[in-house]
Amino acid sequence: MNLSLSSEDLAFQADVRSWLEEILPEGSPYRGLNLFTQNREDSAWWQKKLNERGWGCVGWPVEYGGTGWDDAKKQIFSAECARAEAPMQSPFGETMVGPVIYTFGTQQQKDQHLAGIRDGSVFWCQGYSEPGSGSDLASLRTSALRDGDDYIVNGQKIWTTQAHFADWIFCLVRTSTEGKPQEGISFLLIDMKTPGVEVKPIYTIDGEHHLNEVYFSDVRVPVSNLVGEENKGWTYAKFLLMNERVGIAGTGRLRTGLGNLMAIHNHLNETAAGSYDGDDVARKHAELSVRLDALEALESRALTAEEGSGESMILPLPLKLLGTHLQQDVADLGVEILGYSAMPRSGYGFGENDSSNEPNYRAKGPGLTSFMLSGRASTIYGGSSEVQRGIMSKFVLGL
Numbered sequence: 001m002n003l004s005l006s007s008e009d010l011a012f013q014a015d016v017r018s019w020l021e022e023i024l025p026e027g028s029p030y031r032g033l034n035l036f037t038q039n040r041e042d043s044a045w046w047q048k049k050l051n052e053r054g055w056g057c058v059g060w061p062v063e064y065g066g067t068g069w070d071d072a073k074k075q076i077f078s079a080e081c082a083r084a085e086a087p088m089q090s091p092f093g094e095t096m097v098g099p100v101i102y103t104f105g106t107q108q109q110k111d112q113h114l115a116g117i118r119d120g121s122v123f124w125c126q127g128y129s130e131p132g133s134g135s136d137l138a139s140l141r142t143s144a145l146r147d148g149d150d151y152i153v154n155g156q157k158i159w160t161t162q163a164h165f166a167d168w169i170f171c172l173v174r175t176s177t178e179g180k181p182q183e184g185i186s187f188l189l190i191d192m193k194t195p196g197v198e199v200k201p202i203y204t205i206d207g208e209h210h211l212n213e214v215y216f217s218d219v220r221v222p223v224s225n226l227v228g229e230e231n232k233g234w235t236y237a238k239f240l241l242m243n244e245r246v247g248i249a250g251t252g253r254l255r256t257g258l259g260n261l262m263a264i265h266n267h268l269n270e271t272a273a274g275s276y277d278g279d280d281v282a283r284k285h286a287e288l289s290v291r292l293d294a295l296e297a298l299e300s301r302a303l304t305a306e307e308g309s310g311e312s313m314i315l316p317l318p319l320k321l322l323g324t325h326l327q328q329d330v331a332d333l334g335v336e337i338l339g340y341s342a343m344p345r346s347g348y349g350f351g352e353n354d355s356s357n358e359p360n361y362r363a364k365g366p367g368l369t370s371f372m373l374s375g376r377a378s379t380i381y382g383g384s385s386e387v388q389r390g391i392m393s394k395f396v397l398g399l
């Protein structure tokens with residue numbers, strides 16, 4: 001991105017870059033991982049390293065261990081991490097439940113939960129969706145009935161990413177059936193080790209295990225685990241979704257991905273003349289680059305929009321929509337360029353394990369095809385594209 005960086009920002013960028021080079025040298029097994037390929041140990045390792053440097057949760061307020069960086073620094077940091085192909089931070093703690101807890105939670109909840117998210121010792125998952133309640137989230141039925149100092153929770157969540165290794169789940173539960181559906185929802189923190197919580201795997205099109213069903217059978221949850229007020233959970237749920245959507249756009253990783261594709265394209269242009277339509281690829285690549293430029297500009301506006309303003313509420317929607325479609329188109333172009341080399345376990349590029357000096361574009365990982373397939377989900381999770389368009393047509397275009 002063409003940020004015009006001040007000398008202070010340039011010094012900061014150099015500092016971040018040299019730290020990343022030290023922690024993630026060329027050939028590090030942690031490079032090139034993403035949320036779908038990294039396991040708990042990978043995520044914990046990366047979170048611990050960040051935290052040791054004081055960068056565990058850079059966007060949090062300083063009083064909760066954040067950095068107090070301005071928006072330019074946060075963008076530089078995220079772009080440098082993408083450039084170094086750093087692992088992804090688990091969003092469920094850092095971007096999602098952490099800000100909900102420090103904004104709406106009790107002191108006891110802050111004391112109990114924030115440090116574990118920062119240092120990578122505690123992992124979270126998101127219990128929003130249920131069978132029949134995805135886009136229509138407010139129709140959710142998992143119930144939490146008050147019994148003395150506890151809630152008794154019964155019901156089922158689905159598509160719960162990383163529930164199989166999470167320590168805690170933040171859940172939307174129904175605490176009232178009166179009034180509008182949104183008015184009877186509460187935001188509850190549940191320890192995954194509580195008796196009555198059962199996790200079952202769901203295997204996805206890429207052949208991996210990221211997703212789960214989570215069942216709750218008479219699960220006793222202390223009332224002290226309620227965030228904010230009972231029946232006001234919808235407010236906290238929406239606050240969380242806005243943060244989630246900004247993060248999903250993934251501009252830094254897109255920039256790195258497009259850079260990698262250009263390197264592969266240049267190599268093929270030189271070595272595979274005749275069997276490779278370089279002009280067509282170059283045109284498609286240019287188109288995607290222009291879309292990414294526009295997306296980065298939109299991201300800057302979203303990140304710098306005044307909190308609580310109309311822009312801060314609306315911009316995450318087109319950002320998520322355009323970012324996820326761009327991610328899919330970049331992955332599609334990658335598969336098109338690489339052909340057979342994009343297949344699972346053949347490595348992303350060519351030259352894996354061979355002794356030539358050919359560039360090895362991504363020897364690690366299950367293959368770009370697998371990444372492309374798992375990426376189909378990005379236009380579904382965090383609010384499907386159709387639903388995002390529906391909200392924008394109503395609130396932006398007034399249709």
Ligand SMILES: Cc1cc2nc3c(=O)[nH]c(=O)nc-3n(C[C@H](O)[C@H](O)[C@H](O)COP(=O)(O)OP(=O)(O)OC[C@H]3O[C@@H](n4cnc5c(N)ncnc54)[C@H](O)[C@@H]3O)c2cc1C
Pocket residue numbers: 125126127128129130132133134135136158159160161162211377380381382383384385386387390
């Ligand atoms: C990989 C992946 C990871 C996920 N991780 C999590 C997680 O960790 N935690 C969690 O809680 N959930 C998670 N989800 C669930 C996700 O949030 C839901 O899948 C999503 O909200 C859509 O809900 P649904 O699957 O019930 O589809 P539905 O809501 O049934 O939608 C089906 C289709 O109908 C369309 N549609 C629905 N309503 C409208 C409308 N009003 N206008 C136009 N079209 C409409 C949708 O766009 C979609 O194409 C994940 C999903 C995926 C795929």
